[in-house]
Amino acid sequence: MASPQPIRIPEIFILWHPKCPLGDQLARRIFAWLRPGKGLGPEVFYRSLPAPGSPVGGLPPALPGESREQTPAFTKNRLRISNMQVVLPLIDENMVADPAWRHWLGDIATPSSLRVTLPVALDATAYNMPGPLREMNYLRPAGPQTQAAASAAAQISEDGVRSRLKQITEAMCRLMLPRHTSSMADATASGSSDPLPKVNIFLSHAKQDGMLPARRLRDYIYSQTQLAAFYDENDIAFGALFSRVIQTGLDSSDTAALIAVRSALFAGRPWCRRELSLFRRPRQDSTSVPGQERWRLFPTLVVDAMDGMQYSSGIPELGNSPMIRWSDDGINLEELIVTSVIRDAMLASFHSALGASIPLVGNQIVINWLPDPTTLLHIPALRNGQEFDVFYPGRGLSGLELDILQDYFPMVTFKCFEDKLS
Amino acid sequence: VTSAPSRYRFQSGQKKVISFSISHEKDNLLARGLGIEHLRDLLIRLARQIVRQGLSLAYGGHWKETDDNFTLDLLRLISDEQQDNSMAGPDSSLQIGMLYNHSAWPHYLEITPKIEAQWINCCRIIRVTQEQAGLRGPDIVQNYDPKDSRSRFNAAVTASAMRRLSMHNSTIAIQDVNPSESIPQIDARILLGGKMDSYSGFLPGIFEEALVTLALQRPVYLLGGFGGATGVLADAILKPGARPEELTLSWHKKHNPSLRPLLNTLSKRGAPPQFVPPKDQHDSLFSWIQKARVKPAEVLKTGLSDDDTRTMISTRSVTTAVRLVRQGLESNNKLNPLPA
Numbered sequence: 219m220a221s222p223q224p225i226r227i228p229e230i231f232i233l234w235h236p237k238c239p240l241g242d243q244l245a246r247r248i249f250a251w252l253r254p255g256k257g258l259g260p261e262v263f264y265r266s267l268p269a270p271g272s273p274v275g276g277l278p279p280a281l282p283g284e285s286r287e288q289t290p291a292f293t294k295n296r297l298r299i300s301n302m303q304v305v306l307p308l309i310d311e312n313m314v315a316d317p318a319w320r321h322w323l324g325d326i327a328t329p330s331s332l333r334v335t336l337p338v339a340l341d342a343t344a345y346n347m348p349g350p351l352r353e354m355n356y357l358r359p360a361g362p363q364t365q366a367a368a369s370a371a372a373q374i375s376e377d378g379v380r381s382r383l384k385q386i387t388e389a390m391c392r393l394m395l396p397r398h399t400s401s402m403a404d405a406t407a408s409g410s411s412d413p414l415p416k417v418n419i420f421l422s423h424a425k426q427d428g429m430l431p432a433r434r435l436r437d438y439i440y441s442q443t444q445l446a447a448f449y450d451e452n453d454i455a456f457g458a459l460f461s462r463v464i465q466t467g468l469d470s471s472d473t474a475a476l477i478a479v480r481s482a483l484f485a486g487r488p489w490c491r492r493e494l495s496l497f498r499r500p501r502q503d504s505t506s507v508p509g510q511e512r513w514r515l516f517p518t519l520v521v522d523a524m525d526g527m528q529y530s531s532g533i534p535e536l537g538n539s540p541m542i543r544w545s546d547d548g549i550n551l552e553e554l555i556v557t558s559v560i561r562d563a564m565l566a567s568f569h570s571a572l573g574a575s576i577p578l579v580g581n582q583i584v585i586n587w588l589p590d591p592t593t594l595l596h597i598p599a600l601r602n603g604q605e606f607d608v609f610y611p612g613r614g615l616s617g618l619e620l621d622i623l624q625d626y627f628p629m630v631t632f633k634c635f636e637d638k639l640s
Numbered sequence: 641v642t643s644a645p646s647r648y649r650f651q652s653g654q655k656k657v658i659s660f661s662i663s664h665e666k667d668n669l670l671a672r673g674l675g676i677e678h679l680r681d682l683l684i685r686l687a688r689q690i691v692r693q694g695l696s697l698a699y700g701g702h703w704k705e706t707d708d709n710f711t712l713d714l715l716r717l718i719s720d721e722q723q724d725n726s727m728a729g730p731d732s733s734l735q736i737g738m739l740y741n742h743s744a745w746p747h748y749l750e751i752t753p754k755i756e757a758q759w760i761n762c763c764r765i766i767r768v769t770q771e772q773a774g775l776r777g778p779d780i781v782q783n784y785d786p787k788d789s790r791s792r793f794n795a796a797v798t799a800s801a802m803r804r805l806s807m808h809n810s811t812i813a814i815q816d817v818n819p820s821e822s823i824p825q826i827d828a829r830i831l832l833g834g835k836m837d838s839y840s841g842f843l844p845g846i847f848e849e850a851l852v853t854l855a856l857q858r859p860v861y862l863l864g865g866f867g868g869a870t871g872v873l874a875d876a877i878l879k880p881g882a883r884p885e886e887l888t889l890s891w892h893k894k895h896n897p898s899l900r901p902l903l904n905t906l907s908k909r910g911a912p913p914q915f916v917p918p919k920d921q922h923d924s925l926f927s928w929i930q931k932a933r934v935k936p937a938e939v940l941k942t943g944l945s946d947d948d949t950r951t952m953i954s955t956r957s958v959t960t961a962v963r964l965v966r967q968g969l970e971s972n973n974k975l976n977p978l979p980a
Contacts, residue, residue: 231673245675246675246677249675249677250677253677257685262677263673263674264670264673264674264675265673266670267667267670267671268671269671269672270671270672270867272671278671278673279671279672279673613685613688613980614688614980615980616720616724617646617648617649617692617721617724617725617727618724618727620646620648620979620980621646621648621649621727624644624646624647624648628644631647631979632648632979632980633979633980634980636685636959637977637979637980639959640959640960640962640963
């Protein structure tokens with residue numbers, strides 16, 4: 219029987235050579251993308267300049283756990299929450315040509331159960347790194363690249379940044395999504411030969427007026443990403459039992475997120491509402507015990523596909539789901555929607571893993587999403603008016619949001635992960 | 641909005657002011673694996689909790705639209721928290737704290753009425769003039785010129801005075817209005833980073849700020865693990881032994897090219913009242929350091945144990961730094977931790 223994979227709580231290390239003109243800029247974009255604010259997302263650290271006290275041209279501080287000597291300030295007082303490192307070397311000609319960096323990267327990239335390396339190519343020389351790295355599938359700009367662009371190490375286009383962010387997000391999501399061990403039999407931790415099944419995005423739409431955005435999103439997913447889409451037109455065999463196929467799609471451990479194309483008729487379509495209501499129902503973690511429960515919810519992104527002047531009723535199941543406005547002429551809109559929802563799925567998995575590290579005593583519940591009344595009402599202990607502490611991801615909601623939750627759940631005290639884990 | 645008192649909001653306000661002395665030196669942080677994002681994260685995590693407890697902040701940062709301008713980060717935070725607090729029904733009479741921005745001549749000359757008006761409900765700008773620094777008559781410079789030695793000297797003297805004056809209650813005089821607006825003293829300082837070799841005063845700003853706070857026996861939270869001038873102070877406390885060279889005037893004369901001309905001007909023109917000669921300040925600072933080596937928590941008034949104080953001084957973890965400073969502030973000010 220399949221069993222859940224071990225809980226992985228990653229911290230991210232972005233490495234770039236001090237002479238790489240793009241490194242700083244790209245590293246900051248990656249940081250901002252993976253940590254979107256409010257204390258959400260994994261810890262991200264940099265490695266570029268030599269560590270304090272190192273000779274000129276020396277290496278940056280070692281990664282935690284490396285055999286290279288570390289000063290006590292790096293090892294002492296370090297919180298021991300994370301149990302996995304994701305290393306993102308931003309590889310350019312300077313890194314390739316520097317023997318100390320080559321040697322270091324060669325060591326780091328050696329397959330390990332605690333470290334995953336995702337090499338990012340910044341120019342065409344990046345593939346000349348030593349063995350373990352060279353054999354990996356680099357993250358690189360999608361589509362054909364001209365010779366000029368490949369050697370233009372001094373500049374990085376917005377397209378280039380977005381393309382790399384998209385690939386990092388996909389790779390991180392595949393890595394973080396809780397799967398069952400039976401589906402990842404030959405998983406290696408190096409990331410160099412990723413055997414994990416594709417991450418699936420469920421597309422929910424009303425056929426009458428939501429087809430165009432849904433089809434474009436599906437086409438984008440299959441042509442531009444390493445993801446898969448559950449789209450009923452393709453994924454429900456003729457004659458199959460509609461409800462069972464949808465339920466299976468929603469229940470699959472590869473399904474990471476749902477995109478709801480909210481057209482004018484969406485709220486009135488029973489199957490759309492059914493999909494939404496099933497997906498927006500938190501699921502209890504198998505490690506929960508009575509009174510000490512861990513709940514998980516995968517993210518939903520709403521694509522607002524209402525035309526101007528149209529009228530539609532509200533959908534309470536959506537709760538605090540984020541929304542992006544659809545436009546038929548939107549440039550890169552599919553990419554924005556898909557990458558955003560996958561980033562949210564990665565964050566949901568991360569917060570679920572982080573929540574699992576919180577020891578629970580008494581009446582305490584951990585959730586992996588920012589709380590809203592609709593989703594919380596699915597949790598019987600909270601619905602029944604018992605006294606509970608609820609731990610939720612991030613740095614804390616606004617006072618107004620907390621006051622509203624207090625009105626709905628007067629016996630519940632909401633506490634953020636940051637306060638609990640610091 | 642709520643019928644019952646909110647358990648997420650402070651119930652009694654205190655008029656205390658917590659000062660941040662934080663500066664971003666890119667290479668210094670990057671050598672430790674961190675960037676401005678980590679600094680901003682640390683600042684906001686600490687400031688948010690302080691403001692939510694009803695306490696005020698002091699930060700002497702500039703007003704230029706630059707990436708490392710933490711003044712605007714703090715103002716946006718306070719503005720958001722003020723708006724949020726105004727929704728709190730019965731508790732909203734308790735005012736969220738504000739930002740006190742002490743600004744010495746000539747820096748305040750860059751603050752336009754538009755900037756001040758934009759943030760008037762979140763911020764008080766306290767301008768410290770050359771006269772307040774004890775300069776008189778012909779010594780006053782009318783038009784600041786960065787190439788003029790007297791301008792640079794007056795700016796350094798006024799910056800020192802600002803650090804000293806901010807530790808005491810003061811007022812902003814308003815014509816025909818009595819009483820004047822009162823400005824509370826700084827009750828505790830959080831120090832991080834700071835320049836060691838390119839500062840424009842008589843000694844590193846962080847050194848001066850630590851000294852004026854220690855002299856009044858108020859809490860000093862040294863976050864030395866992030867390097868800079870604070871890191872030098874932290875190392876001096878944590879590594880007993882001879883006096884570190886960096887805590888001597890002679891070291892600074894060698895490493896900061898702009899110091900010697902200032903000292904020359906000082907010897908020619910003499911010091912204004914209350915100005916403490918730089919050598920005496922270095923000596924005094926080292927004397928505090930020696931005491932802190934033995935009893936760090938008692939000397940720095942951290943509200944923590946000695947072990948936790950040493951951890952706070954040396955940690956390179958933003959999370960640990962935030963936790964310990966918060967713990968110390970809560971202990972010193974008898975604050976009840978608020979769930980969030």
